[in-house]
Amino acid sequence: MVASVELVAERAGVSVSTVSRALRSIPGVSAATRKRVQRAADELGYSASPAASRLATGRTMTVGIVVPVLAKWFFGKVIGQATYALREAGFDVLLYELATAGQRQRFFGTVHLHGRTDGVIIVALQPSREELESLASQGQAVALLGAQAQGAGSVSVDNVGAGRAAVRHLLNLGHEQIAFIGIRDEEGSTLGGVPPLERLVGYREALAEAGLTLDDAFEQFDENSVAGGAAAMSRLLVAGRPPTAAFVASDEMAFGVLKVLRQAGLEVPRDFSVVGFDNHELCDVVGLTTMDHEVAEQGQDVARILLEIMQGGQAANLARPARLVVRETTAPPRALRTATTAPDSQHSAGHPGNL
Amino acid sequence: MVASVELVAERAGVSVSTVSRALRSIPGVSAATRKRVQRAADELGYSASPAASRLATGRTMTVGIVVPVLAKWFFGKVIGQATYALREAGFDVLLYELATAGQRQRFFGTVHLHGRTDGVIIVALQPSREELESLASQGQAVALLGAQAQGAGSVSVDNVGAGRAAVRHLLNLGHEQIAFIGIRDEEGSTLGGVPPLERLVGYREALAEAGLTLDDAFEQFDENSVAGGAAAMSRLLVAGRPPTAAFVASDEMAFGVLKVLRQAGLEVPRDFSVVGFDNHELCDVVGLTTMDHEVAEQGQDVARILLEIMQGGQAANLARPARLVVRETTAPPRALRTATTAPDSQHSAGHPGNL
DNA sequence: CTGAAAGCGCTTACAG
DNA sequence: CTGAAAGCGCTTACAG
Incomplete structure (x- = not known):
């Protein structure tokens, strides 16, 4: 049902070599022939067999995108943006979800990408040296989002700084009992990536800088989901000395x-x-x-960086900014507020405390 | 860096034909040889070149998934579930986002899938007859989610019934001024699919059955997003006769x-x-x-149905259930409540109405 | 049960 | 500027 080069060559009255060159805009074909070939191809609805060109050229014009989970806003956003940029550049995208340590092992322990993709974007996963070597031996260009590695391009955010900024906001409001709710990695794997850990570091730094002492009970970890955040917060509610604020490592939590x-x-x-x-x-x-932290831009950037590598360019490492967006869930702690706000404050000091 | 059949054949001391047969579990190879070949392949980390096998067999072992947009919970969920089922069956998945009418045209107007995928899952898009023919001529098996078509497998929900049920819940609570907020298709395309329209039909049916008259001003459409829902609701707020409830065609809205x-x-x-x-x-x-409407299950079902078609089976058409999940955003209308609840109701009849 | 050989549909030096 | 031919790395009748 789909035409081949031979059909096109026959129809245009030229050889298959010429068809191949004409259709791929390779110099050394007269404008007239090129036009004739193009028309024949259009009339036949011709499109080169990808399997055949891949076999002949070794290029797949396909990129793999690896994410720890698909059904989350962050990953959907990143994939959507990256896919768009990749498609513009003529690449197809193959999707891989590595939700468990087992899937991750199988993915990296097998030669799967070779001959399927020219490069791969790895999101929120810190590949080990062995994993990176496996990809390299399969001829893959690699770009990381939320991680960094020798020989790979990357785009990342200063998570330590961002974590510190978040906590500083709370400190500046007057909070002193600040909890951290972070992402717990499944069964010791690093499926969640390193950013969550860096955010914890930023949290600790900010507290230390403010002269506050750290409290283990104030650091709660759970799975990166609404349920996980709820569970972690519940644990905080029964703590001996309850916090008045929390910095949470993901919005879903x-x-x-x-x-x-x-x-x-x-x-x-x-x-x-x-x-x-x-x-x-x-x-x-x-x-x-x-x-x-401009998730959409990160998606576009990582695609652009991979594209550059595949074109033989340098593996760029990009650092992106993060900034606080104040909405309605932060305010001075109650104790402080009753003391500092106008005397006619509606929250009397005798207000029954809930915490 | 990656071994070929020849290398494996040499190492195992057999011909390439035997290697090919042994590795793909094709009958007619002695257990001993098979074992020997397998070991040689393992030692060399061999994996057949996909381009070469595709060229030789015509099968790609890849499926395409087409969605109108990636960065939305619904699509992420569907893709995640379908991808998992497909991978279990040994298929790779190629992702296509058709966000605009232009992208849709380009996708269906070109032979792109041929030689890249064996089948395609189309989500929330009603393909036209021409589009379906194009896919068929490219040798694609097709399964639809949220649509139905001759020759294609499908999984869908009784959206009319579900819409009616939603509105009936509101009617049963005593509401009589019920608005509908629906998804508006971009530039006349059917990118949003038919389900949103069916939900409108259900809404109208329920009102009609209750003997209520329809009001054009009560039917508002906008893009399927938080912003779209907000805009539509804002329009309802300035209506001459304000509604007391709304059935909204998507949670994000x-x-x-x-x-x-x-x-x-x-x-x-x-x-x-x-x-x-x-x-x-x-x-x-x-x-x-x-x-x-059990989104995850729909994703698994559509993958299973496509798998069956690709194995030469019938194109199944599955109808899935939908059910009301009551949480905290529905209650009797205020007017009614003050009249029917206990006399000591805290909402006095004189309470300043906001609507 | 195993092997030699043709063929899948392109691309690309190599000649002309 | 154009064409004949080899080659990419598999699979699969066809023989044996």
Whole structure:
């Protein structure tokens, strides 16, 4: 049902070599012939067999995108943006979801990409040296998002700085009992990537700089989801000395935090402040204060960087900014507020505390 | 860097034909030889060149997934589930985002899939007869999610019935001024698919059955996003005769509706009820009452159906259920409530109405 | 059960 | 500027 070069050559009255050259805009074909070939190809609805060209050239014009999970806003956004940029450049994209350590092992332990893709974008996964070597031996160009590695391009965010900024915002509001809710990696794998860990470092740095002591009980980890955030917050609620605010390493977890807080009868930000991370598209709906790190741009950047590598360019390493987006989930802690705000404050000192 | 059949054949001391047969578990190879070949292949880290096998067999062991947009929960969920099922069956997945009418035209107007995929899953897009013919001429098996067509497998939901159920819930609570907020298709294309239209039909049917008259001003359409829902709700707020409830065709739009309501000082569900559609993972966070239609299952089903077709089976057409999930955004309308609830109702009849 | 050889449909030196 | 031919790395009748 689909034409071949021979058909086109016959119809245009030239050899297959000429058809091949004419259609791929290779110099050394007269304008007239080129036009004739083009028309014949159009009339036949011809499109070169990808398998045959790949076999002949060794190039696949396809890129792989590897993510730890598909059904999350962050990854959907990144994939969407990267895919768009890749398609513009004429590349197809093959999708790989590595949700478990087992899948990850199988993916890197097998030669699968060779002959399927020319390069691969790895999102939120820190590949080991062996994994990187496997990719290299398969002839893959590689670009990382949210990680860095020798020989690979990358785009990342200063997560330590961003974490510190988030906590500083809370400190500046007067909070001193600040918790951290982070992403727990599944079964010891690094599926969640390193950024979550860096955010914890930023949290600790900010507290240390403020002269506050760290409290293990204030650092809670759980799976990166609404349920995970809710579970972590629930643990904080029963702590001996309850926090008045929390920096949550992902917006989705922060949504869960907000939910638990509401269920516990605590009003945000009156009774508790929370700042998230990502600037998820639904932050606006719940008014979540968060750290924005331009996810869409990261997706485009990582695609551009991979494209450059595949064209023989240098493997660029890009650092992207993060910034605080203040909405409605942060405010001074209640104790402080009653002391500093106007005397006619509606929150009397005798207000029954919920925490 | 990657071994070829010849290398393996040499190492195992057999011909390439035998290697090929042994590795693909084709009968007619002695157990001993098979074992020897397998070992040689393992030692060399051999994996058949996909380009070469595709050229020789005509099969790609790859499936395409086409969605109107990637960065949305619904599509991420569907893709994730379908991808998992496909991978289990040994297929790779190629991703295509058709966000604009132009992209759609280019995709179907060109022979692109031929030689790249054996079949394609099309999500939330109603392909025309020409588009279907193009896919068929390219040798593609096709399965639809959220649409139906001659010769294609499909999984869909009774959207008319689901829409009717959603509205009936509102009617049963006593609402009589019920609005519909739907998805507006971009520039006359059917990128949004038919389900949103069917939900409108269900809405109208329910109202008609209840003996209520339809009001054009109560039917608002906008883009399928938080912003779109917010814009549509804003239009409803300035209507001459304001509604007391709305059935919103997607949860994301419903989130926008909730946001506008809150900004307008209206309390949900006290002043206004809303029921969404999808059972988005974040419904739980905001307490949105919605219609669940088992999105994950739909993703698995459509993959299974495509797999069956590619194995030469019948193109199955599956209908899936939808059900109401009551949370916290629906209640009787205020007027009714003050009249029917206990006399000591805290909402006095004289309460200043916001709508 | 195993091997030699043709063929899948392109691309690309090599000649002219 | 154009064409004949080899080659990319598999698979699969066809013989044996």
